[in-house]
Amino acid sequence: MPTPDDERFEAHLKQFRPLVPDPLPTEELSRAPRHSFVLRAWLAAAAAILVIGGIGLQIRSGRVAAPKTAGDAASAGQFVPLQPLTMRSANALLATAPSYKAVVDTLAFPSQTAPLTPGKQSAIAVLGKERIKL
């Protein structure tokens, strides 16, 4: 039979609390994949930025390498953006054009017509040749 002294002594001993153990190694392991996931996300984002930048650069360089004359582009059947007006091109036009008005017209309304391949005719030219009987 336990005596009151025993019970008091047991209560005294229970005041001593066992030390808490170190955390389980699995808790540390479960944290590691989270770190690697963040790292992978950063790497994927960096790779995506590089790819997008590369594609952008390619598009830009493709535009720079586009046909230089309207004739070249038209023969390829593509829309050609207007060439920027420079002093050099303006001087060249002024030197060759018959009049100042012609130069201004050329700059303001650049010809978008594509040269026809041999054996083909434009519809306007054919209609112009027809004699309409009234």
Place this chain on the structure above:
Amino acid sequence: MSRTEGSSAEIEFLYRQHGAALLLFAMAMTGERGRAQDAVHQVFVRLIENGSLSRAADKKAYLFACVRNAVLNEGKLQNRNTPLDPDTAWFIPPDRDYAAELNLRRALGALPDDQRQVVVLHMWGELTFLQIGDLLGVSSNTVASRYRYALAKLRDEMSAKENSCANSR
């Protein structure tokens, strides 16, 4: 939440709940905190990997049995009988009375192994004599008897130390 995640969470909860008492029990058996910590970790990591705790009817008693087996197996492999490490604390003492903690640890260390295990399992593991009997493979009467002997020895040892400290002052 999947079944594996659920059982793993339950095992981690049991670790937080009983980890301290299990570590103390392992330290009472091995005498070293490092070996005791390894044994407890080994048990819980295996339980998480295998998810075999759901089969145990009495989970707390099962955990103590697993830790005991882990310590005994490790002891067989190491083939050494280390005395209790006097420099490693086992308890957080009340009122930061570290001298009392050392006193208790020394008194526990002076007990025979079987009595020390019974005291730790009953006092801090909060297992019944019947559970301890099943765990150690002895009758509950034997456990009760060992406990009473151990308690008496602890009280004598600790009071003798306290008296000698008081006299030296």
